Amino acid sequence: EAGVVQSPRYKIIEKKQPVAFWCNPISGHNTLYWYLQNLGQGPELLIRYENEEAVDDSQLPKDRFSAERLKGVDSTLKIQPAELGDSAVYLCASSSRGSTEAFFGQGTRLTVV
Amino acid sequence: AQSVTQPDIHITVSEGASLELRCNYSYGATPYLFWYVQSPGQGLQLLLKYFSGDTLVQGIKGFEAEFKRSQSSFNLRKPSVHWSDAAEYFCAVDRNRDDKIIFGKGTRLHILP
Numbered sequence: 001e002a003g004v005v006q007s008p009r010y011k012i013i014e015k016k017q018p019v020a021f022w023c024n025p026i027s028g029h030n031t032l033y034w035y036l037q038n039l040g041q042g043p044e045l046l047i048r049y050e051n052e053e054a055v056d057d058s059q060l061p062k063d064r065f066s067a068e069r070l071k072g073v074d075s076t077l078k079i080q081p082a083e084l085g086d087s088a089v090y091l092c093a094s095s096s097r098g099s100t101e102a103f104f105g106q107g108t109r110l111t112v113v
Numbered sequence: 114a115q116s117v118t119q120p121d122i123h124i125t126v127s128e129g130a131s132l133e134l135r136c137n138y139s140y141g142a143t144p145y146l147f148w149y150v151q152s153p154g155q156g157l158q159l160l161l162k163y164f165s166g167d168t169l170v171q172g173i174k175g176f177e178a179e180f181k182r183s184q185s186s187f188n189l190r191k192p193s194v195h196w197s198d199a200a201e202y203f204c205a206v207d208r209n210r211d212d213k214i215i216f217g218k219g220t221r222l223h224i225l226p
Contacts, residue, residue: 003156004156031212033214035216040218040219041218041219042117042203042205042216042217042218042219043157043203043216044216045213045214045215048212048213050212056213091156091157093157095212100145100162100164100207100210100212100214101147101159101162102159102214103159104149104156104157104158105156106154106155106156107156
């Protein structure tokens with residue numbers, strides 16, 4: 001069974017440009033998470049979906065970040081415009097209903113120059 | 114307020130020596146507790162989890178952790194480390210058992226030959 005798939009693995013963009021990350025969770029997992037991991041830090045939750053509904057987006061900087069999970073499966077996370085401080089690893093994870101065992105993708109490493 | 118505290122940023126042990134990584138959480142109720150490992154360039158992998166019951170939980174790769182309610186701790190242990198155990202270790206909590214997983218800042222484990 002495939003794990004959580006994220007793309008791209010690496011992205012380098014200039015500041016003020018837009019960028020998007022894609023996540024395909026494990027089949028059948030209804031809960032999807034996006035985390036931000038700065039260098040030397042633990043992951044910080046950005047947004048959590050239950051199916052297509054964002055149930056916790058309190059940590060998502062909504063002035064520049066947006067996310068969607070239209071059909072309750074794949075998800076995209078967008079930053080527009082990107083700032084230098086957005087350079088980090090963006091992790092996607094998924095879990096099945098009632099499990100609370102999250103499986104993580106390998107992440108997308110974003111570098112803003 | 115920090116939900117999860119990992120007091121040691123770096124730990125260095127010799128190969129074959131025993132290991133204990135510390136984790137404390139700051140909530141009175143018993144949350145769900147996790148330990149994840151992150152190898153360089155890899156996603157996070159779940160080592161073990163505690164939901165209820167026996168306070169000593171066994172995980173993968175020979176790791177175990179003990180939940181101590183009186184100390185609000187969930188320390189990770191391994192009797193004999195291998196060079197391949199060098200990685201970053203994250204303690205995490207789901208404090209309200211509502212699928213919101215909060216991570217500590219991590220402990221980087223170095224192994225001496």
